[in-house]
Amino acid sequence: MSHDSTPSPITAQAGTALRGRLRPPGDKSISHRAIILGLLSLGETRIEGLLEGDDVLRTAAAAKALGAGIDRDGEGRWRVRGVGVGGLSDPAGVLDFGNAGTGSRLMMGVVGGHPVTATFDGDASLRKRPMRRILDPLVQMGVTVVEQAEGGRVPLTLRGPREAVPITYDSPVASAQVKSAVLLAGLNAPGITTVVEAAATRDHTERMLRLFGATVEVEAIGPGGHGRRIALTGQPTLTATDVVVPADPSSAAFALVAGLIVPGSEVVIEGVMMNPLRTGLLATLLEMGGDIERLNEREEGGETVADLRVRHSRLKGVTVPPERAPAMIDEYPVLAVAAACAEGTTRMQGLHELRVKESDRLAAVAAGLKANGVSHVVEGDDLIVHGDGSAPAGGGTVETHLDHRIAMAFLVLGMAAGRPVTVDDGAMIATSYPGFLSDMRALGAALPA
Ligand SMILES: O=C(O)C1=C[C@@H](OP(=O)(O)O)[C@@H](O)[C@H](O)C1
Numbered sequence: 260m261s262h263d264s265t266p267s268p269i270t271a272q273a274g275t276a277l278r279g280r281l282r283p284p285g286d287k288s289i290s291h292r293a294i295i296l297g298l299l300s301l302g303e304t305r306i307e308g309l310l311e312g313d314d315v316l317r318t319a320a321a322a323k324a325l326g327a328g329i330d331r332d333g334e335g336r337w338r339v340r341g342v343g344v345g346g347l348s349d350p351a352g353v354l355d356f357g358n359a360g361t362g363s364r365l366m367m368g369v370v371g372g373h374p375v376t377a378t379f380d381g382d383a384s385l386r387k388r389p390m391r392r393i394l395d396p397l398v399q400m401g402v403t404v405v406e407q408a409e410g411g412r413v414p415l416t417l418r419g420p421r422e423a424v425p426i427t428y429d430s431p432v433a434s435a436q437v438k439s440a441v442l443l444a445g446l447n448a449p450g451i452t453t454v455v456e457a458a459a460t461r462d463h464t465e466r467m468l469r470l471f472g473a474t475v476e477v478e479a480i481g482p483g484g485h486g487r488r489i490a491l492t493g494q495p496t497l498t499a500t501d502v503v504v505p506a507d508p509s510s511a512a513f514a515l516v517a518g519l520i521v522p523g524s525e526v527v528i529e530g531v532m533m534n535p536l537r538t539g540l541l542a543t544l545l546e547m548g549g550d551i552e553r554l555n556e557r558e559e560g561g562e563t564v565a566d567l568r569v570r571h572s573r574l575k576g577v578t579v580p581p582e583r584a585p586a587m588i589d590e591y592p593v594l595a596v597a598a599a600c601a602e603g604t605t606r607m608q609g610l611h612e613l614r615v616k617e618s619d620r621l622a623a624v625a626a627g628l629k630a631n632g633v634s635h636v637v638e639g640d641d642l643i644v645h646g647d648g649s650a651p652a653g654g655g656t657v658e659t660h661l662d663h664r665i666a667m668a669f670l671v672l673g674m675a676a677g678r679p680v681t682v683d684d685g686a687m688i689a690t691s692y693p694g695f696l697s698d699m700r701a702l703g704a705a706l707p708a
């Protein structure tokens with residue numbers, strides 16, 4: 260998403276109850292990976308339900324620049340003709356990933372496993388995000404960082420080695436992006452590339468690699484079996500396959516919380532992916548007393564999905580332990596909104612990774628709560644929100660810092676607050692959920708067209 264244009268503020272206000280059904284867009288993590296593995300396989304991958312948000316469109320453009328043939332057949336229906344592992348060519352221009360951490364970091368892994376040179380860049384938000392976490396393992400695999408902005412940031416240029424070295428990487432951060440970058444680089448390395456993670460993060464890369472024909476062995480390790488050792492056998496022939504993308508639980512989160520906090524609401528959110536490494540918010544909202552039913556569980560695209568029926572509920576404060584963070588890392592902004600409407604104190608612990616997202620989400624959420632009269636405190640890496648069970652005051656303007664989730668979360672707050680809530684810029688919503696405003700309006704939310 261280029262952000263040279265003037266900001267577009269959006270205001271949400273409390274209105275009638277939310278009612279009806281909605282299907283959130285395709286999962287962003289799976290959408291990026293479907294395009295990337297399409298690029299790295301032989302034959303034509305057909306994707307259904309692809310998220311057509313700006314982040315994913317950037318990944319598609321980068322895949323094309325690296326040699327893939329890409330066609331859009333209709334809404335969410337895409338075809339990718341791959342070049343196979345080892346088949347990438349030098350891109351003609353800079354790979355501009357806009358606002359997308361996932362797209363840029365995973366593609367750094369792809370490029371790093373091939374003897375090609377590519378320059379990565381992005382918007383003002385992406386230019387602030389740490390890339391050393393990706394560059395460190397890639398350098399161990401033989402990649403040369405030709406150029407980089409200060410502190411290991413984009414714009415940066417990578418040159419992959421003639422043959423990547425398979426490594427065992429003990430990841431210092433709980434990050435699916437780091438894990439995925441190493442595994443994707445390992446695809447074109449002879450031998451076994453292993454990633455060890457102390458806490459399991461979303462496993463879409465591992466699952467999809469298998470779907471395309473790679474051998475990936477996964478072992479639960481560490482106390483309580485919460486960690487993972489993932490071993491990929493390098494230089495497989497990946498075969499194009501069909502991918503059906505389930506609805507994104509991180510996008511569903513907004514309607515889910517809105518349904519809980521707007522009085523009188525009853526909403527069904529359809530086809531939401533229930534991968535246990537993505538359901539931390541659901542578990543937390545249930546603990547808070549949320550009336551949420553999991554209906555019609557079924558398999559879609561290799562994942563369990565369910566329809567979620569949510570009704571307005573009296574929520575109570577809870578403690579969210581740090582070990583739950585990987586399973587709900589993108590959902591804390593909207594959980595903070597639920598906490599603002601709950602009775603009692605909600606403690607969200609171990610949120611350090613929130614500081615390196617599209618914005619410093621810990622600071623951005625705290626500032627947004629303050630602007631809207633919600634009592635809270637940040638203690639180290641913990642966010643503590645005090646609610647009294649009544650509607651938050653609202654009336655504030657929230658700075659979104661080019662962060663889609665901050666924008667959507669505070670618009671949800673506005674749907675339940677005493678006075679309207681304005682976000683200073685809604686443009687970034689299109690990176691992950693282009694239909695957000697119209698979907699929420701269809702349920703009855705008082706949002707501008
Ligand atoms: O791998 C992925 O698709 C993602 C991993 C997470 O990031 P980290 O790996 O930085 O935790 C998450 O925040 C992001 O939205 C998507």
Ligand SMILES: C=C(OP(=O)(O)O)C(=O)O
Pocket residue numbers: 287314358359360361362589616617664691
């Ligand atoms: C953190 C996110 O995405 P990314 O890292 O891909 O920019 C997100 O979507 O909340």
